Amino acid sequence: MAVTRASAIFPLLLLLLLLLHLLSSGLAAARQDCPPFSCGQLRDVENPFRRKDDPALCGEPTYQLSCDANRSTFRIGSTDYSVTQISYENSTFRLVDPNFANGSCGLPAQPLSLTNQSTAGLMCYYSSVWASFMNCSEAIQNDTQYHLLSCLSHKDRWFVYVIVDLDADELFDLHPGCKYLSMIPVAGDAFGYYDPPSSSIDPFSILQKGFDCILSSGLAAARQDCPPFSCGQLRDVENPFRRKDDPALCGEPTYQLSCDANRSTFRIGSTDYSVTQISYENSTFRLVDPNFANGSCGLPAQPLSLTNQSTAGLMCYYSSVWASFMNCSEAIQNDTQYHLLSCLSHKDRWFVYVIVAADADELGYLHPGCEYLSMIPVAYDAFGYYDPPSSSIDPFSILQKGFDCNIPGRPPHWKSKVIHQCLNESISMFSGLTRSYHILTVVSNLVRSELHFASCVNNYYFSGTFTSWSTYHSSIYRITVVVIVLIQIVQLLIVLFILGRFVVAPIALFVFLAHKLWVSLASVDAVEKFLRAQQMLTPTRYAYTDIVAITRHFRQKLGQGGFGSVFKGELAGGLLVAVKLLGNSNCNGDEFISEVATIGRIHHVNVVRLVGYCAEGSKRALVYEYMPNGSLDKYIFSSRATIFTSEKLIDIARGIHYLHRGCDMQILHFDIKPHNILLDRTFTPKISDFGLAKLYPKGNSLVSVSAARGTVGYIAPELISRSFGIISHKSDVYSFGMLLLEMAGRRRNVDPRAQNSSQVYYPSWIYDKLTTIRRQQEIQLDDTIEIEESEKKLSVVGLWCIQIKPSERPTMAKVMEMLEADASSLPIPPKPFFSSVDSSTSQTKTCLTSSSAQLSIISE
Structure with a gap:
């Protein structure tokens, strides 16, 4: 029986091998149909580059060139960069920004930072040298790193500078009053590797030389020459981490470590943090603030908030748990969330507190009389998900455990792991916040926990440097938002049902009964209004004091005519009227009254009704119904x-x-x-x-x-x-x-x-x-x-x-x-x-x- 099965499988294996051979032969033959080509001034261009109309198997879509008579271009984002040279020996090709192609003055066509999404699939920071542009409100004196760009500045209103240096992309040396504008990598041989240009050199002559990007084939080969290494107490450290003296293609500049005999450090801004562990399985590495390394009392070496520029290119809020420090002018009683730091306080003059909680970075706990000092993320496993430490626990023992930052690359199983973890965090958060079962409290906490779930998923999957995961992150986050919106709609319907049953229904019944009462009384009011209206059909004679009261001492004048002035007034019943105050009249008083009485009997929809009149001595006035739209x-x-x-x-x-x-x-x-x-x-x-x-x-x-x-x-x-x-x-x-x-x-x-x-x-x-x-x-x-x-x-x-x-x-x-x-x-x-x-x-x-x-x- 076994021989029969083997004899049946053997022909299938032969057929499979034959198909594989034909497939590989066809692919090789297709590659042979892709000869080197010329593109602009470039000659002998070959794989991985391709042109738009080349066969599908020729080159890679990422490396598509556009060719003109004397120019070849390569598109990154929405910008076409000139390709000036290709070095297959070094596995690099050089690009020149179109705004600097002729050595002219300007800003980069687009920022090309480490985290810029437009550089997806490329490595265009080969030399680790950068040019950063910034706009300053005042001139900078005695700093040779800042090169003034007079062509972009405006007298005494603003000053545009550029820094060309090894760490110019980190921006932690930014002068007060300066704002970041843009940045672009610089070719390493533009002025000598890591030798910044002197103040006498024109920066645009350097930028005109362009910058280098690494070919995918060269990058893969170079990675093979970067074996794992030890750094301090860490073992088997590999990509994306690197040391200062490693080859340029080993690791990424953002993840450079400093290694001592028994300690490895990682720099964020101007602070060196101790690296205590690296987990490639979870794609994280743990950092410890130097001020908390020994469990000692102090403040963070620098704030590490979500918006802090010093964390550019990193994601160091992995757990969504934070420690916020604040200074208060008086002691806070009966609030276990506030942990007094006696070592930083001063008797009755000031009191320093720390809060360790899920949303401590939002500073919603800030008491009156307290000022924010600093904040730092906390490791999620320092005391368990959203279980705040009791007042008896030393906060510095928690901070001593450090915090986690993400590193590039996430295994496929993260999808279910992250959803499960964020769900557990949200449930724990809801349980921790809900201390009473009042309906408003429950609804508020539900909304907060759901919003936290979306934020948690976004935080796990979002990182500017991990461009290859951007589409994956976007789809997961969109699905999360849709699910949360549906949950919110269901909750809203439940709340509306409860409100309708116990709040709206009693109010509607009360309004209905009140309306019935109002209708029953309205018939009585209608008769009274009719009698008053009949009384108002004939003109009323007013005393001059009444005219003054009706017009409120002639406060609002409507116009001026040949016979006098017109003022706006209001009768006691709320009827708006126009009062014409006549000038000195030469006519007889009896004739005036007779004429007014005759006109007062006119009642027509297209004739202004005379409401009343005044004839008191030499004072004459006519009171008409008010016409709001004028003449x-x-x-x-x-x-x-x-x-x-x-x-x-x-x-x-x-x-x-x-x-x-x-x-x-x-x-x-x-x-x-x-x-x-x-x-x-x-x-x-x-x-x-x-x-x-x-x-x-x-x-x-x-x-x-x-x-x-x-x-x-x-x-x-x-x-x-x-x-x-x-x-x-x-x-x-x-x-x-x-x-x-x-x-x-x-x-x-x-x-x-x-x-x-x-x-x-x-x-x-x-x-x-x-x-x-x-x-x-x-x-x-x-x-x-x-x-x-x-x-x-x-x-x-x-x-x-x-x-x-x-x-x-x-x-x-x-x-x-x-x-x-x-x-x-x-x-x-x-x-x-x-x-x-x-x-x-x-x-x-x-x-x-x-x-x-x-x-x-x-x-x-």
Whole structure:
């Protein structure tokens, strides 16, 4: 049976070997089809480099070149660097930043630090020499390391410097008032290895030489020549760690160790930390602060917060547990989290405390009167996950154990290990924080522990130097965030259910009962309001002291008119009013009261209601309902004129018609103009200002006045001279027609600034256009004039209203019919002008120069 099985397996093994041989032969043949090539000024370029159109098996995608006639470029991130040379012997190739290619002044096209993600898959810090650029608020004196870049500086406002040195990338010697701008590696042979240039050398001539990157094949070969080594008490130390005198390709500069007989140290910033252990399995190494190495009392040699620049390129907050030191002006009682450091305190003058906890770095525990001193991470296994040490434990015995930093490379099994570890930490954190089962406390602690879980996963997987894991970290972190968001949504639904059951439901029931009570009382209030409203329908006579109280001593002035000033006021019931305080009046007091009483009986939606009046001695005042949107003249010539449709104009006409025919006595307004058309909250127009109005019986066809009444531009001709006809309600029709023409043209009827003399007087100009359109049956005559349907209708109706003879003008009832009709059905009226355009223009300009808006009295 065994022989049979062996004989069956043997042919399969032969077939497998044959396939492997064919595969290797095909791959070798494919490689032979990739001959050396030229790229720009480079010759004999070969693997691992490739061009964009080369076969897929030629070269490596990471080392793709772009070739021009005399230039080859290599892309890192979003920047194309010039490739000046390739050394297969040294396994390096040299790149030059495009901003320094000609030795010109500038900053690097992009930062190329150790932690920069754009250098993924490359090692471009071959020489360990760097050029760091910084911006300073003041000039730096007596420091030859700082090279002033005058071309980038600005007199006394800012100063740009560059440091070219071995450790220029660490930035711990940064002067006060200076901020980091950018950095870039420098070729080791640019000025001699590790011999910084003197102050007399131009830094840009050094940067013009570029920097070296290592080929993947050369890096792999060089690593084989870097055997494990011992350093102090540590054994079998290997990549990424290195010693100072190791070959350049051994290890990484960030992980350089200093070795003594029985001690190995690692420098962060300006401090040498003892390295007590290295765990390649967990990808961590442990450091001990020199001030805590012997368990002695003191402060950290330097703060190591999350944002501290001295930890650039490292991840030394592995456990998320911190020790924060603070100085307090008085002793803290009954708080076991605060551990008094008697060795650093001074009797009753100051007290130094330390907190060792999961979120001690957030300083949320800071008491009033305490100031932050320093902080340092703590090893996660120093006292167990989130089990803070009791007051009897010496904090320095915990700090003596040190803290962990990550090293490059993580084994695949970290995924489940990290999730499990972060979950345990979050559960322990929730248990430690929850000391009462109040609902708000539980919810708050749940949120904090979940946020800590996301932060923990992010901290474990995130490290700027481990670029090959960036995609892996990103996907894990995104999944973690999605899970936490879903948990938060479920918790929110639970909280909303609890609140709805025990909080919202009782409140809703209370509101419902209160509403029912309010509705039952509202019917009683409605009757009372109706009676008050009926009382307010007739004008009320106020004393002058009432007027002062209503206007609050005339505090808010709304405007100034020809008859006096207008102030905003408020009645006792909360009704807003406009109080017109009239100037010295020459009319008889009885006539004033009689006229007010007559106008006070007018109740129409398009007429401003007279609420009250005051006639006390020489003091006169009229109280009208308040119109919040002002008068029509504020909108008629603006872009908001479109809100005034034909319906709004019909409302104005309806109000004028009511004055003429809707009352016991016909009321002639004699001053219809945009300024006297007020607008309420909904822009409903209301006629106001009856200061010039006269009351006559409806049967009277002749109206006698002793003076011309109205405003220039709106006054009817018969009010100026009786030769044009008798004064009647047609005088208001003329004024309304002028208002329609202004609405149609959205300009003053007389505009001396018009480009053409024919356009100065709008009624004449629009009449000519309408007659021409009617003759030619066209809507548009030329490229500059366009008459819309709405403008055409308003113009035709307006021209009918401003006929010279009153008998040829329509009544307000007819005007309303015309406004409701189509423009095409309206006939063109006779030309309503008795003089030529030029004479009309001249006469109009003469009228405009008059210093008074009101006409003088004309004797009959």
